[in-house]
Amino acid sequence: MSPVSPLAPEAFPELAQVAGVEIATHAAGIRYTGRDDVLIVRMPEETTVAGVFTQSLCASAPVDWCKRILPSGRARALVVNSGNANAFTGSAGESATALTARVVAEALGVAPEEIHLASTGVIGESLPEDVLSAELPLAAKALEPSSAISWSAAANAIRTTDTFAKGASATTPSGVTVTGIAKGSGMIAPDMATMLGFVFTDASVAPEVLQQMLSRSTVGSYNRITVDSDTSTSDTVMLFATGAGDTSPITSIDDPAAAELQQALDVVNLDLAHQIVRDGEGATKFVEVTVQGATSEESASTIALAIANSPLVKTAIAAEDANWGRVVMAVGKAGQPADRDRMKIWIGDELVADEGMQSPAYDEASATAHLQHDDVVVRVDVGVGAHAATVWTCDLTHGYIEINAGYRS
Amino acid sequence: MSPVSPLAPEAFPELAQVAGVEIATHAAGIRYTGRDDVLIVRMPEETTVAGVFTQSLCASAPVDWCKRILPSGRARALVVNSGNANAFTGSAGESATALTARVVAEALGVAPEEIHLASTGVIGESLPEDVLSAELPLAAKALEPSSAISWSAAANAIRTTDTFAKGASATTPSGVTVTGIAKGSGMIAPDMATMLGFVFTDASVAPEVLQQMLSRSTVGSYNRITVDSDTSTSDTVMLFATGAGDTSPITSIDDPAAAELQQALDVVNLDLAHQIVRDGEGATKFVEVTVQGATSEESASTIALAIANSPLVKTAIAAEDANWGRVVMAVGKAGQPADRDRMKIWIGDELVADEGMQSPAYDEASATAHLQHDDVVVRVDVGVGAHAATVWTCDLTHGYIEINAGYRS
Numbered sequence: 105m106s107p108v109s110p111l112a113p114e115a116f117p118e119l120a121q122v123a124g125v126e127i128a129t130h131a132a133g134i135r136y137t138g139r140d141d142v143l144i145v146r147m148p149e150e151t152t153v154a155g156v157f158t159q160s161l162c163a164s165a166p167v168d169w170c171k172r173i174l175p176s177g178r179a180r181a182l183v184v185n186s187g188n189a190n191a192f193t194g195s196a197g198e199s200a201t202a203l204t205a206r207v208v209a210e211a212l213g214v215a216p217e218e219i220h221l222a223s224t225g226v227i228g229e230s231l232p233e234d235v236l237s238a239e240l241p242l243a244a245k246a247l248e249p250s251s252a253i254s255w256s257a258a259a260n261a262i263r264t265t266d267t268f269a270k271g272a273s274a275t276t277p278s279g280v281t282v283t284g285i286a287k288g289s290g291m292i293a294p295d296m297a298t299m300l301g302f303v304f305t306d307a308s309v310a311p312e313v314l315q316q317m318l319s320r321s322t323v324g325s326y327n328r329i330t331v332d333s334d335t336s337t338s339d340t341v342m343l344f345a346t347g348a349g350d351t352s353p354i355t356s357i358d359d360p361a362a363a364e365l366q367q368a369l370d371v372v373n374l375d376l377a378h379q380i381v382r383d384g385e386g387a388t389k390f391v392e393v394t395v396q397g398a399t400s401e402e403s404a405s406t407i408a409l410a411i412a413n414s415p416l417v418k419t420a421i422a423a424e425d426a427n428w429g430r431v432v433m434a435v436g437k438a439g440q441p442a443d444r445d446r447m448k449i450w451i452g453d454e455l456v457a458d459e460g461m462q463s464p465a466y467d468e469a470s471a472t473a474h475l476q477h478d479d480v481v482v483r484v485d486v487g488v489g490a491h492a493a494t495v496w497t498c499d500l501t502h503g504y505i506e507i508n509a510g511y512r513s
Numbered sequence: 514m515s516p517v518s519p520l521a522p523e524a525f526p527e528l529a530q531v532a533g534v535e536i537a538t539h540a541a542g543i544r545y546t547g548r549d550d551v552l553i554v555r556m557p558e559e560t561t562v563a564g565v566f567t568q569s570l571c572a573s574a575p576v577d578w579c580k581r582i583l584p585s586g587r588a589r590a591l592v593v594n595s596g597n598a599n600a601f602t603g604s605a606g607e608s609a610t611a612l613t614a615r616v617v618a619e620a621l622g623v624a625p626e627e628i629h630l631a632s633t634g635v636i637g638e639s640l641p642e643d644v645l646s647a648e649l650p651l652a653a654k655a656l657e658p659s660s661a662i663s664w665s666a667a668a669n670a671i672r673t674t675d676t677f678a679k680g681a682s683a684t685t686p687s688g689v690t691v692t693g694i695a696k697g698s699g700m701i702a703p704d705m706a707t708m709l710g711f712v713f714t715d716a717s718v719a720p721e722v723l724q725q726m727l728s729r730s731t732v733g734s735y736n737r738i739t740v741d742s743d744t745s746t747s748d749t750v751m752l753f754a755t756g757a758g759d760t761s762p763i764t765s766i767d768d769p770a771a772a773e774l775q776q777a778l779d780v781v782n783l784d785l786a787h788q789i790v791r792d793g794e795g796a797t798k799f800v801e802v803t804v805q806g807a808t809s810e811e812s813a814s815t816i817a818l819a820i821a822n823s824p825l826v827k828t829a830i831a832a833e834d835a836n837w838g839r840v841v842m843a844v845g846k847a848g849q850p851a852d853r854d855r856m857k858i859w860i861g862d863e864l865v866a867d868e869g870m871q872s873p874a875y876d877e878a879s880a881t882a883h884l885q886h887d888d889v890v891v892r893v894d895v896g897v898g899a900h901a902a903t904v905w906t907c908d909l910t911h912g913y914i915e916i917n918a919g920y921r922s
Contacts, residue, residue, distance in 0.1 A: 158845075159846070159848070160842070160845030160846055161844070161845045161847075161848070161849075161851050161853060162841045162842065162844055162845030162851075162853045162856075163845070163853075189838075191838070191841070192838065192841045192853070192866065192869060192870060192871075193870055194854065194868060194869045194870035196870065197870075226838065227838025227839075227841055227842070228837065228838050228841070228866070228870065228871045229871075332824045332825065337841065337842055337845055415741045415824070415913070415917070416741065416917055419913075419914055419917035419918040420917070420918065422914070422918045423917075423918035425918070428637065429598075429600070429601065429635065429636030429637050430636075432571050432600070432601045432636055432637070432746065433569070433571065433636070433746055435570070435571055436567075436569030436570045436571030436572070436746055437568070437569055438570075439568070439570070440570075442570050442571075444570060444571045444572075444601070445603065447571075457601065457637070459603065460601060460603045461601060461602055461603035461605070461606075461637065462601075462637045462638075500914065501914060501918070502911055502914050504824070504828075504914075505828055505831070505909065505910060505911050505913075505914060506911075508824070508825055508828035508829070508832075509828040509829065509831045509832035509834070509910070
């Protein structure tokens, strides 16, 4: 096991109960021993659901399954296993998802098409159907209302190479609760480091509104983080609204209660996304990259991701080396509008480059001092517009090589 | 200094003389001491030139210079310095390129606009004008006809982090010679690892034909290699045709002599491109990635580059780990047409995956044995068309982190 990331929070947060959510975790022994590797979440009949999935053309069988049943907007349960991604498994993969849904549906007395699935772990190996058949009904027996303790168990059950469990809660002024758990420690390694995020609220929200809210929220959170530019076959973020709270149903995105809920949702998703970066494979620095002065937010985001994904920028930050030429390089290769001769670069608060050359007042010692912190900020003004975007990443270290060149053997 | 790459050729090749080409190398002390850091190549009045340059929006001052004078299609000299890239240097950079061209033009009795320039080294520092003024005329005095010895000196003078000098020669059936030198050991690191390639032929070729030939040749060579997905501010490939050989002038791309020359040019450029990959920072494996069954060559190339640039694929190869799930992941994220359920993957000659799942006959020991070689082949059939492309890369190792996290400090 890898040691806990130096960027991990001090402790797992005390997550808020979400009315209507029941949780069970179970050690099914699919791949791991001595730990829970299955999570079942049961939710009431009124529950609506929204989802955002990997763009990969090689999506896993559970992603295919969820995409197929999502249009109903309804969910009664979520089933997650860790240790096996059920990806690139052909018809055996489809069969395993159908079996999982059927077995859990029977145990809970609901329809298979109301059960959402996610799997994370090795690619290309079939899920053992006999284990699923035997263990899932046992898991379902352990359901109990969500609580700080069961949330913690849930966040742990979905871990693979994660060095710490990830969770966040927020509450709106009207008293709606949003609690989420996530896993992921590469962005996103295909083996064991898929990104999964599951967020639950006791609000009552129409499915199409819920989907709008989730899509908006992922743009500024999960879509703005990168560890190594790789994308999993299984990335899944789902938002469940149980409607079991005391607040009125939200049927329009323009409802003031929707704005409140959106804010809480954004807080939870951004927190979870940052925790994933803080658990980036081999990470020793949490890096915020802001690009401003761009022609559009999308352009700013593309440039910021070019910086955040550059192996040369990431190794320089790992070395606490204020090698700003590498930032220039990354901006240059992004292929987005930028004016070399008006460009400004800051490391922390230190203006490093200005008007297309090294700033006359640049003090390298000050930039280096900033880079010695765990949390590092790089900011670039590309000098052509008024739009900005921020992305988050981690540095690239020997630890990344160690983890990824060593994992399977 | 880094040790010589384990993938280096046994010795620098004996490069063929090119009629009309004179070479001088010189230790100007711009940044390095105890080695040549300036190359001057003089060519006769009939010389035509073609160039291909970095797509970076933050191009260096010498790239700007060359792009400005290239439309004439004429060249009398090439001047290259190593140690300082003269990039992101604002008006000081422009001034240094003008000075360089003026000083060498005076020494050689030609016009400054006939002198092509390239610089490679650190970004953001100004070239010392007093050094250029004093040293370039001395360098020009050392010109002598190209020979195996002077080509070797030339290839060495343009090195930065390269662990070995790079050169290649080819001759057409009609007796036209093509000799090229190159440098680069990241694809392409921005500091000291810019890719530069300079190719010379004694053929007589009209400038517009020469440009067509060079553009064609770079597509299948330099544009198909990647070390770390980063792109330099200074990448430059130039082709000079001195016309000093005995063959008839080529004035059309449809001339049979053009086809012959194209072939020799492609051989030299591909050889140089492979040498750059073999000197990839930290490389221990030379990796060929072929994608077939794609809807177009461009699509095949995009998928192949997604595989070749994936840090997870590259670390798996470094570990000699037949972790083919990572290849699936990379195909999936490429965003190009591909049929997951018809996909085939080979490692060496071993069929690993077939019809969207692990091949029933897959023998992991055989795939692992292939990965133990220095030269590794990964092939993917994406099952949707008849087009293919091959790219080359190296593995990602602790050595890459060592070199790039340590370089400036």
